[in-house]
Amino acid sequence: MTSWAHIPLGPPDAILGITDAFKKDIHPKKMNLGVGAYRDDDGKPYVLNAVRKAEQRIIQDKLDKEYLSITGLPSFTKEAALLAYGKDSEPLQEGLLAITQSISGTGALRVGGVFLNRFYPYHKKIYFPTPTWGNHGAIFRDSGFEIAQYRYFDKSTNGLDFEGFMEDIRSAPKNSIFLLHACAHNPTGVDPTPQQWDQISEVIKERGHLPFFDMAYQGFASGDINRDAYAVRKFVSDGHRIALSQSFAKNMGMYGERVGAFSLITESVKEKAAVDSQLKLVIRPMYSNPPMNGARIVSYVLSDSELHKEWLGEVKIMADRIKLMRKKLKHHLVEDFESKLPWNHITDQIGMFCFTGLKPEQVERLTHDYHVYLTKDGRISISGISSKNVKYLAEAIHQVTK
Numbered sequence: 379m380t381s382w383a384h385i386p387l388g389p390p391d392a393i394l395g396i397t398d399a400f401k402k403d404i405h406p407k408k409m410n411l412g413v414g415a416y417r418d419d420d421g422k423p424y425v426l427n428a429v430r431k432a433e434q435r436i437i438q439d440k441l442d443k444e445y446l447s448i449t450g451l452p453s454f455t456k457e458a459a460l461l462a463y464g465k466d467s468e469p470l471q472e473g474l475l476a477i478t479q480s481i482s483g484t485g486a487l488r489v490g491g492v493f494l495n496r497f498y499p500y501h502k503k504i505y506f507p508t509p510t511w512g513n514h515g516a517i518f519r520d521s522g523f524e525i526a527q528y529r530y531f532d533k534s535t536n537g538l539d540f541e542g543f544m545e546d547i548r549s550a551p552k553n554s555i556f557l558l559h560a561c562a563h564n565p566t567g568v569d570p571t572p573q574q575w576d577q578i579s580e581v582i583k584e585r586g587h588l589p590f591f592d593m594a595y596q597g598f599a600s601g602d603i604n605r606d607a608y609a610v611r612k613f614v615s616d617g618h619r620i621a622l623s624q625s626f627a628k629n630m631g632m633y634g635e636r637v638g639a640f641s642l643i644t645e646s647v648k649e650k651a652a653v654d655s656q657l658k659l660v661i662r663p664m665y666s667n668p669p670m671n672g673a674r675i676v677s678y679v680l681s682d683s684e685l686h687k688e689w690l691g692e693v694k695i696m697a698d699r700i701k702l703m704r705k706k707l708k709h710h711l712v713e714d715f716e717s718k719l720p721w722n723h724i725t726d727q728i729g730m731f732c733f734t735g736l737k738p739e740q741v742e743r744l745t746h747d748y749h750v751y752l753t754k755d756g757r758i759s760i761s762g763i764s765s766k767n768v769k770y771l772a773e774a775i776h777q778v779t780k
């Protein structure tokens with residue numbers, strides 16, 4: 379009889395495990411600032427109206443439940459590509475974009491990781507920003523990659539270490555793979571300016587590196603889908619043949635529907651056909667073909683002009699609420715509690731997260747004494763803040779940092 383006694387107990391997930399701890403807490407003022415999932419000002423999950431309308435139309439259309447193709451719903455991947463690359467994208471117009479639907483952003487990164495580990499013709503090493511999203515390491519290690527870091531966050535300014543970033547691009551061996559957060563960097567909320575992206579593109583091109591963009595927040599960062607895709611589109615117009623993972627979890631509130639896409643720019647129609655064929659050979663033994671419901675909803679929303687317009691309005695509402703909570707948190711810290719610490723980074727940073735700069739022991743106290751749940755590195759998901767609890771949070775942060 380097989381014994382499994384040799385299996386060690388694994389640690390709780392650094393991000394998703396926080397929600398479990400939060401749920402067990404019965405304190406009336408508890409706050410979940412862990413997982414990056416949008417909440418409205420009542421602290422409730424938000425299902426977009428455009429999504430609800432698309433769902434109704436799908437029901438009325440009485441569609442079948444047949445298998446999708448291995449690379450997913452064509453109407454979805456077409457719309458996902460248009461959203462990311464823009465209608466004027468040359469590779470898109472010339473049919474040079476290999477793309478597949480994926481199990482959300484995580485699945486896109488994994489499929490991309492396995493594909494690149496199988497076919498990337500240079501060193502199987504990928505460079506991550508320091509710090510990066512907690513799941514990137516496991517995804518690419520499990521895909522067979524060696525992991526390296528490039529400098530990104532400057533603790534002294536709570537901003538971008540641009541010089542260090544550029545030096546590390548220059549010093550990495552030629553043809554390295556660089557994972558780049560397209561917008562709303564997780565966990566820091568610190569993004570390069572467009573001018574800095576232009577310089578990053580130039581040096582990455584000089585070194586022949588492969589840019590692998592992770593775009594998990596398009597539209598959710600600034601509220602503008604085109605602005606948030608600046609880096610992706612600039613790199614493509616500069617001639618980079620990028621790899622891109624897209625997630626519709628946050629910008630369309632499709633968290634549990636698991637809707638994403640992986641794409642790679644190729645040099646010719648023949649190359650695209652070969653890449654498409656090999657993506658299928660990666661996916662088929664992994665999960666065969668993707669779930670259809672979420673992809674149908676996203677394709678309905680993006681392809682219908684009315685729903686698309688409504689969605690753009692809703693994604694801006696979400697982004698604007700996040701920006702307002704940043705302003706309120708900083709205001710209470712500085713004006714009400716007269717904190718003498720620098721808190722400008724709360725409003726300088728962008729997107730779902732704020733990298734507060736709190737030390738582990740301060741994080742520990744925030745959770746233990748004030749029932750505020752956040753990741754150990756001091757990252758807070760701004761969407762967990764509302765007009766009802768923002769002052770309480772400011773007081774708690776002030777108490778543990780004064």
Ligand SMILES: Cc1[nH+]cc(COP(=O)(O)O)c(CN[C@@H](CCC(=O)O)C(=O)O)c1O
Nearest residue numbers: 393413414482483484511564592594625627
């Ligand atoms: C940069 C980034 N890339 C990819 C993903 C994957 O998203 P999905 O499409 O759901 O597979 C996330 C979600 N990260 C937030 C959500 C929870 C998670 O870690 O997963 C987070 O960091 O809280 C990211 O923040």
